[in-house]
Amino acid sequence: MKIEGAAASRERFIAHALQDLGPLRTHLAQERARAEAMEQARRAAAAQARAAQQEFARAVGPVTPLRAHGTVLLRPEPPAPLALQHQRDEQRVLHEALSDDFDVGSLLDTDETLSFRRPGIGPEVTRRLRQGAWTLQAELDLHGLRTEEARAALGQFLRTALQRGLRCVRIVHGKGLGSPGKSPVLKGRVHSWLVQKNEVLAFVQARADEGGAGALVVLLRAQRQHRRDGAENFE
Known part of the structure; x- marks a missing residue:
């Protein structure tokens, strides 16, 4: 079992x-x-x-194969070199172009705002500039910068503005209340530097709501545009 x-x-x-x-x-x-x-x-x-x-x-039809030539390793393209020397040359030219020894007093209009207009520019241009006939397209604030820093910043700002085709810009230099002796040193320097730039046609002190005595409204030269009568166009 x-x-x-x-x-x-x-x-x-x-x-x-x-x-x-x-x-x-x-x-x-x-x-x-x-x-x-x-x-x-x-x-x-x-x-x-x-x-x-x-x-x-x-x-x-009949074909003849090509002989093998091996593999060619192509080197990658090197990066574009930095134009350091060109940048240094531009900085040097900019420094030389904006001199601190330039006497600007005789070129400024003898009014309370010390406005400027280049020879050949009529007084109606500064009047219209003071009235805001041109729209502000860019602004540079130089507050807190030392003289050399402000000089370089202003030159670069103007160069960029011209490349972009801007006509009217504002430069804020301050009233000098924080300077030794409460003297507006940078304000006078900015006046002098702007007068030395041929691209600057005129400038006036900004209105109270745009910075007053601590800022300038600057009119830049346009690209060569002419009216039928041959006069330069300031519109």
């Missing part, structure tokens, strides 16, 4: 094991089918490529 019971247990174990192998056999069959499908697709693609190559060969 014990022998028969052991045999029956083995048979049940084998039956359960065979049942567990069913999903495995199904999975293996699916993997084989997938692999066969991929192989068939690869063979079909290879056959299609060979057919296309043969068709191209028939179309172009």
Whole structure:
């Protein structure tokens, strides 16, 4: 009886094991089918490529392959050099162009605002400039800068304004209340520097709501535009 019971247990174990192998056999069959499908697709693609190559060969006729010359490694282009010397030359020219020794007093109009207009510019230009006939297009604030810093900043500002085609700008130099002796040193320097720039046609003291005695409104020369009568256009 014990022998028969052991045999029956083995048979049940084998039956359960065979049942567990069913999903495995199904999975293996699916993997084989997938692999066969991929192989068939690869063979079909290879056959299609060979057919296309043969068709191209028939179309172009006999050809002679070029000899292999190897691979050429091209060096990347070097970055553009910085024009340091050109920048230093510009700074030197700018420094020389804006002198602190220039006597500007005789060129300023003798009014309370010490306005300036270049020879050939009529008094109506400074009058209209004072009235705000031109729209302010940019501003430079020189507050807190030392003389050399202010000189460089003003030169760069004017150069950029001219490149952009600006006509009317404001220069804020301050009233000098923080200077030793409460003397507006930078104000006089700015007057002198602006007069030395041929691109500056005129300037006037800003209105009270635009900075008053601590700022200037500056009219710059436009690109060479002429009216029919030959007079320069200040509009």
